Amino acid sequence: MSRPFPYTYISCPCADTPVPDPARKRRSRESPQKPTPERNTETSEDQGETKQPNEKGQDEDEDEEQTFDPRSPRSNFSLYPPEQLLYCEDCHQIKCPRCITEEIVSWYCPNCLFETPSSMVRSDGGRCGRNCFNCPACTAPLAVSTIENVTGNSSGQGPWVLSCSYCLWTTLDIGIKFDKPTNIRSQLQKMTDSTTAPTFDARSRQGSRAFGDLKSPLSNFASIDEQSNAGERDAEQSSSKEDATPTPHLGAEARFAALKNFYRTQISETSNSPNDPLSSEFGFSSPGALNRLMSLYASSSRLSGLYGGNKKPKSKPPVMREALTASEGLRIASEDTDTALIERIPSSDCGWDGVASITQRTEQSPDVRFVDELLPLPVLLRTKRAKRCKSCKHILVKPETKPQSTRFRIRLIALSYIPLPTLRPLAQPSASSISGLGPTPDLNALSPLRPYHVLLTLKNHMFDPVRITLATPSVTPGSVATKVTVLCPQFEIGANSDVWDEALQNATAPLSDRITGMRGGEKVPEAGKVWEKGRNWTTVVLEVVPGTLPGTQAEDGRASDIDIAASLQKDEDVLEIPVFVHMEWDAEAQLEQQNVGKASKPDDLVARELAYWMVLGVGRIQASL
């Protein structure tokens, strides 16, 4: 989501230390750089030399001293809107979605908002097992509606269909109706389930995709195979092949199930340790499979004495065979099907609109080629997830389990710790008296070389007052050099004393403050002075002089607008200011004790500091003057 101007992003420091590193824990305490005026000028000089973002990556070791470049390719991975960031109280560091791990708290269907027990998730295929379906044509949710209810008088009468109220697809498009309005999933399952032949028990047919309890048609033979010699086995196979000839070609799911079963039996048959329960339970990647492979080598080599020396190596290692019959899942592609497909596509009843699109087909079984083969898709489940710090494993976010609840048991968001930055343009630059500008400048068309004043408000959500030092490069990185000056780089923000105070004051105090600030036209941004100050927020002024876009001439600006736009890289004209924020505060030791558990004297104030980069998206610079 791109955001409208003005916006603020905060850089997660994890981009500088890609590997989770316990040493990083200390970083917030020994803040890496002290932003001083000297440094400020230094970086700006650096910046003048290294304009290309590509060069940035080369001097990794100097990274700490570098100005943060919002256009650097790496910045994509570290810049986040403030509300997406978390804060680890243990590491004392900002945590972005890249430096946390997630674990699933609960599964729920986004359509019916019912929780699915985790035991059911697997058997339901991670999809809603109730009546929630997505339209196979357009993905909109499908509604269960009755056909016979046209007159409206006899509600509760079937038959029923699933219908999409967006693209008007219904299951009648694929010639399906349902006898009752509940348990659509299992009704549909029954209709399309070709996994079981009628000779097998009905239990497995009901179980939706529970492949585990399906029995292979060859499972009987498998046990015989074990004892039978090779000649007998061949006979068995040929007989089974004959049995299978009347079997029609299976559906994709059924074939998958048959193949899976077939290979599972093959593994268990050919395994040297058939008693191993793992081999049958978990298939190929299980320790059983590994065991089988190992014993294959072991039996044929002299190492056999070392591995399981007590076991006698078999004279002939059993060899897995491939699926041979249709009931085992084998399907031989026939030429006719392809020809039929090709003939059908240009036919008048199909055409372009009759062929399923790639996006439609990705959700369907691989055999589906045409829109009248699309089956409704049970809604994919979503999850509520808890989040942990990757380095210290402390839990940062834990939502309540219930799908409908929006509350959290634990929610350590960065906004509770770092000041919330908000940006807004100051009405009219006092210096300029050019007519034609509105009371507030149009941020989508900033004129180059004209000074703008931007108000940066930092709002403190901690219960301790914070000392802030801001630093910006005097010229922004990138090919458009914009001059930036923070008129008051050092200031304090008051403590967030009380929630109720805030609620009461919010409506009145800032309003009156700002009105005086605005109406009193004499209020001029002054260097070294805070623009405005509230109970837990402070506003300072940034003076911004947008640079000219490359190739812009003051005179011919109009004529070559298009050329300039073409020559510019995408969003090169967006004015983004990197700001280094260094905050210091005295945390109460009690708080510290609770969270860290380290012994520290009560009543003691522990000095804390935190430093990070943020990026202010001020606006877009016009090509012409």
Add this chain to the structure above:
Amino acid sequence: MPPKAAKGEYIETDTGNKISRRSQIHGTQHIILGGKTVIQAEAVIRGDLYRLPSTASTDPSNPPQPSNAPSVAITVGRYSYISKSAVLRPPSRLHRGVHSFYPLKIGDHVFVGESAVIEAASLGNHVHVGAGATVGSMAIIKDFAVVLDGAVVPPGMVVPSWCVVGGRPARIVGEVGEGYGVEGAEGGMARERYRVVGRP
């Protein structure tokens, strides 16, 4: 953000609702605003499409008078913001042979973007509906959900909390951060939005 309007563009009610004089509100007696709600110019709010009493078989020439207990067509919570040219229209459907309108409930701190068309059954608290989006009939948008600009939420869709939906038809494309809705941050700008409305 609201355009700078001429002074007096907004009428402020006792409960602090700021309603543009150029808004197009119908059936005001069936609309409840929770206070501090902003309705911008040319926004159409169809309070006249309220749920008729089930026994009402009145002749078409004489619409039933909402004399004693006017049924509510649209409720809007506090600090919600209805942008320019948005259309709020109660959803309707046929149920047991009777076609009737159902109330449209809009929660607190909701933002409805410019030219958006809302026919939802409910928009929860802190819901953001982008400009030019359509929320179809009987859709339910839960708290802290975001409908991106130009999205078309199909009729009857449910958007869970914290989810971001976009596209046509809308599908879940992401989730907002845990800090969404914190006062002053994204999703929590409603007070600030309200404050600047109608200021000279």
Add this chain to the structure above:
Amino acid sequence: MATLKPPPASHRSSSSSHTPTGPPKAPLKVDPSATIADTAVFQGTYPVTVGAGTVIHPRARFYAFEGPIFVGDGCIISEKAIIGAAPGTSASTRPSPSSSTGPSPTSSSTDVTLSTPQIQGQGQGQETATRISYFVTIGPHSTVLPGANVHSSATIESLVTINRYADVGAHSKICSGCQVPVNGSVPEWTVVFGSGVGQRRKRARIAREPAPAVMVAAQVAQLPVPPPAPEGKIIEDARLMVLQKEREVLGRMIVPAGAGKKK
């Protein structure tokens, strides 16, 4: 919690009439059973014809400057829908100045003004008729530009643009936010959805065979193939019936224009 106060009377024009200085009021020819909201706007020099049972929501706008507008029976034209184009700027969103100094009877003057467009039409050259056929629904914020032809039982959802001379087939649906290009044509029983010009999809009209997956399953299970499902058309019949009910309800609820309602 407070019930909203009604907006000032000056913003609820009691009729869609105009001042002499305002844009010309289109001559209306309305079937008595049609319901036209008082805040619907009819402008232009050509006649606007509205068929029986049609419901026109408040704030719908008709601009008959380039040719007559025909709206058939049983249509629903929603809020802020624009049929036709305002003169000059086609995307004029400003409603007509609604100072109701002289509320003139709306459609009683039909006979008088009917001759006017013909003269106007000759002056402007070719006239471009906009046709909306029977049982058409047009959603909020949608625009049907002059020369477009929307066939019967079509659905135009919200924020749709039907460009000039476009043709929307019967029983078709243009989903929200889609456009039909200039001279574009949407066949009948087609759904246009997605973004921009969108994707298209043919609706089922006749009974279809069950999907292959079902056939295979039945074959494997050696069960009879499920009996054929009803024709897809039945869904459309149901939809139109619901539409009929909706129109009936709306006809009772919408505050009609004083003169437009001839009971």
